[in-house]
Amino acid sequence: MTQPVLRAENLGKMFADRSSLFLGRSSGGVQAVDNVSLEVRPGETLAVVGESGCGKSTLGRLLLRLIEPSAGKIFLEGTEVSSLSRSEFRHFRKRAQMVFQDPYGSLSPRRTIAQIIAEPLEVFGMAGSRQQTRERVAELLTQVGLSPSIMDRLPRQFSGGQRQRICIARAISVNPSFVVADEPVSALDVSVQAQVINLMQDLQKEKGFSFLFIAHDLAVVRHMAHRVAVMYLGQIVEIGDKSTIYGAPHHPYTEALLSAAPEAKLKKDRKRIVLQGDVPSPRKVPSGCRFRTRCPIAADICTQHEPPLQTLPDGHQVACHFAKPFPIMQN
Amino acid sequence: MTNLLEINDLCVEFGPAGHAIKVLHNVNLSIAHGEAVGLVGESGSGKSITSLSVLRLLSEPPGRITSGKIVFEGRNLLDLPRSDMPAIRGREIAMIFQEPMSSLNPVMTIGAQLSEAIMLHSEQNESQRKKRILELLKLVGIPEPEARLKQYPHEFSGGMRQRVMIAMSLACDPKLLIADEPTTALDVTIQAQVLDLLRQLRERVGMAVLLISHDLGVVADVCDRVVVMYAGHVVEDADIASLFDNPKHPYTRGLLSAVPSLSDTRERLYQIPGSVPAPGSVKRGCPFYDRCDLRKDICNNEMPPLHAHSSTHKAACWVTSSDAEAVSQSGVTT
Numbered sequence: 207m208t209q210p211v212l213r214a215e216n217l218g219k220m221f222a223d224r225s226s227l228f229l230g231r232s233s234g235g236v237q238a239v240d241n242v243s244l245e246v247r248p249g250e251t252l253a254v255v256g257e258s259g260c261g262k263s264t265l266g267r268l269l270l271r272l273i274e275p276s277a278g279k280i281f282l283e284g285t286e287v288s289s290l291s292r293s294e295f296r297h298f299r300k301r302a303q304m305v306f307q308d309p310y311g312s313l314s315p316r317r318t319i320a321q322i323i324a325e326p327l328e329v330f331g332m333a334g335s336r337q338q339t340r341e342r343v344a345e346l347l348t349q350v351g352l353s354p355s356i357m358d359r360l361p362r363q364f365s366g367g368q369r370q371r372i373c374i375a376r377a378i379s380v381n382p383s384f385v386v387a388d389e390p391v392s393a394l395d396v397s398v399q400a401q402v403i404n405l406m407q408d409l410q411k412e413k414g415f416s417f418l419f420i421a422h423d424l425a426v427v428r429h430m431a432h433r434v435a436v437m438y439l440g441q442i443v444e445i446g447d448k449s450t451i452y453g454a455p456h457h458p459y460t461e462a463l464l465s466a467a468p469e470a471k472l473k474k475d476r477k478r479i480v481l482q483g484d485v486p487s488p489r490k491v492p493s494g495c496r497f498r499t500r501c502p503i504a505a506d507i508c509t510q511h512e513p514p515l516q517t518l519p520d521g522h523q524v525a526c527h528f529a530k531p532f533p534i535m536q537n
Numbered sequence: 538m539t540n541l542l543e544i545n546d547l548c549v550e551f552g553p554a555g556h557a558i559k560v561l562h563n564v565n566l567s568i569a570h571g572e573a574v575g576l577v578g579e580s581g582s583g584k585s586i587t588s589l590s591v592l593r594l595l596s597e598p599p600g601r602i603t604s605g606k607i608v609f610e611g612r613n614l615l616d617l618p619r620s621d622m623p624a625i626r627g628r629e630i631a632m633i634f635q636e637p638m639s640s641l642n643p644v645m646t647i648g649a650q651l652s653e654a655i656m657l658h659s660e661q662n663e664s665q666r667k668k669r670i671l672e673l674l675k676l677v678g679i680p681e682p683e684a685r686l687k688q689y690p691h692e693f694s695g696g697m698r699q700r701v702m703i704a705m706s707l708a709c710d711p712k713l714l715i716a717d718e719p720t721t722a723l724d725v726t727i728q729a730q731v732l733d734l735l736r737q738l739r740e741r742v743g744m745a746v747l748l749i750s751h752d753l754g755v756v757a758d759v760c761d762r763v764v765v766m767y768a769g770h771v772v773e774d775a776d777i778a779s780l781f782d783n784p785k786h787p788y789t790r791g792l793l794s795a796v797p798s799l800s801d802t803r804e805r806l807y808q809i810p811g812s813v814p815a816p817g818s819v820k821r822g823c824p825f826y827d828r829c830d831l832r833k834d835i836c837n838n839e840m841p842p843l844h845a846h847s848s849t850h851k852a853a854c855w856v857t858s859s860d861a862e863a864v865s866q867s868g869v870t871t
Contacts (some may be wrong), residue, residue: 257727278667396753397809397828426797429806442639466728467725484696485724
């Protein structure tokens with residue numbers, strides 16, 4: 207088996223309460239990511255889905271050490287990078303890049319497109335002469351479907367979709383092997399969204415990097431991903447191949463998420479499971495299975511025992527005492 | 538039967554006279570009693586401007602309604618003095634917005650805000666009002682209403698806040714509820730709850746709904762009919778079945794095939810080239826001309842009128858409407 211590009215073992219992040227530091231007592235905090243293990247294989251897209259507050263963005267940032275994990279290990283291309291010092295880690299930064307959700311907030315308004323895209327090249331000492339850098343920027347702009355003639359303009363002259371292309375050009379400028387894309391298309395209009403999705407798929411095929419694709423739109427995920435991880439309150443409740451997750455999800459939460467997604471087509475007697483209530487606060491995680499307060503099939507055992515993430519014969523993993531296939535999507 | 542609401546040839550522009558930018562071009566839209574109509578379009582298509590115009594909530598200036606009529610139950614709202622509008626807002630037509638937090642007052646309890654809404658529009662005493670509030674909170678599915686009405690908006694989650702907003706809008710039994718992207722800020726499972734609620738309320742209360750959304754899936758869930766807007770024009774108006782089965786406008790077709798679906802096995806998404814034109818940049822002709830793969834010369838010169846393909850399906854496209862005519866004519870002659 208080939209070595210995964212990225213592997214996380216028992217990764218956790220606890221955000222301490224400010225007041226607890228101040229008062230000198232440990233009243234705990236929020237366990238945003240709790241004991242998450244996953245691996246991303248070369249050239250694949252692993253999507254992380256879940257509702258707001260489930261920890262999917264925190265997970266993405268942990269993997270790039272944009273925030274420091276409070277537990278667990280991260281291996282990037284076989285090297286453990288979680289215990290490296292910040293300066294040692296810098297060498298690995300160019301292997302792992304990020305595209306953010308908001309293309310308005312993630313580009314400096316006062317720098318030209320050329321400066322923005324060339325910055326990672328300069329930071330990692332990959333820039334040559336001024337002329338070479340400009341040639342490289344022109345090449346990158348062409349790759350993301352923009353005209354090289356725009357490189358001396360400022361971000362404000364571009365639409366959301368064009369800005370997201372610029373962000374993608376910046377991320378791939380240093381030839382990373384792993385890219386985290388945190389909701390890269392959710393701020394875009396529908397007609398532009400398809401353009402950016404197609405672009406990301408084309409670039410991935412061409413360059414062979416792996417994606418960690420964080421999203422809440424299950425239809426977009428189905429299109430982009432090879433494998434899908436479903437998160438609920440900081441933990442992965444189900445992870446597996448796209449065909450299994452969409453064809454026969456085993457966790458009742460996955461099933462409910464899929465049935466709740468609105469579809470731009472006529473209702474064909476699709477049975478919809480409407481979950482009761484809201485996601486509990488991550489400060490008050492329910493005992494036992496954390497999904498039990500909203501679960502339609504919860505039983506006594508779910509209150510007492512936390513279900514482990516068990517691996518099924520087909521290699522797909524699920525954390526539920528009553529894991530069974532829910533055949534909800536008929537194609 | 539006459540329609541509950543009829544918007545006829547509504548034109549709206551922004552900016553100083555002489556340099557004004559036209560953002561709505563002859564918008565026509567009707568809603569029957571009890572009907573749920575979806576208004577779909579991307580950002581800048583004019584869907585929110587249309588709904589704000591109905592309630593005369595458009596900020597004037599810089600906005601200006603230059604022509605057209607908005608007829609609600611036989612009265613043209615544009616002819617009414619502004620001082621008559623508060624009696625219509627809330628009592629006849631209610632509106633809910635995308636971000637429920639910014640629509641609620643953070644320093645007033647939910648109960649006080651609901652009470653205020655009722656007080657403004659009817660003459661009930663305090664105990665009647667309280668009874669009505671509890672009834673409304675139960676109607677929108679808020680558990681423990683007695684305890685909840687003493688709480689402040691920050692103690693409510695996003696979905697619960699949107700329920701409060703819906704309760705408030707229902708306070709005076711409006712005949713029409715305008716919901717502007719009511720679930721866009723919510724998570725999928727919560728969105729499903731709110732859409733479910735809207736559907737149930739329609740059945741129970743019988744009010745008409747104008748649901749504004751960029752998401753065709755949300756609209757498919759709740760509405761009977763869909764109106765598609767592009768760059769300030771209504772480009773298609775159809776019952777939901779024909780819109781999804783047989784879209785007539787190239788923009789609608791493009792939108793439908795650009796959206797990935799859960800049962801989709803396509804390798805690649807269809808993409809509409811280019812992006813939405815900036816307001817005011819299309820001087821004549823069809824605003825979709827630059828992005829359209831069916832375009833002909835006439836499209837660049839003249840805006841196509843809404844052509845009726847059937848009694849419930851209209852689209853503004855020269856190409857698909859002339860095809861339709863050619864087909865129906867050849868059907869007659871042969």
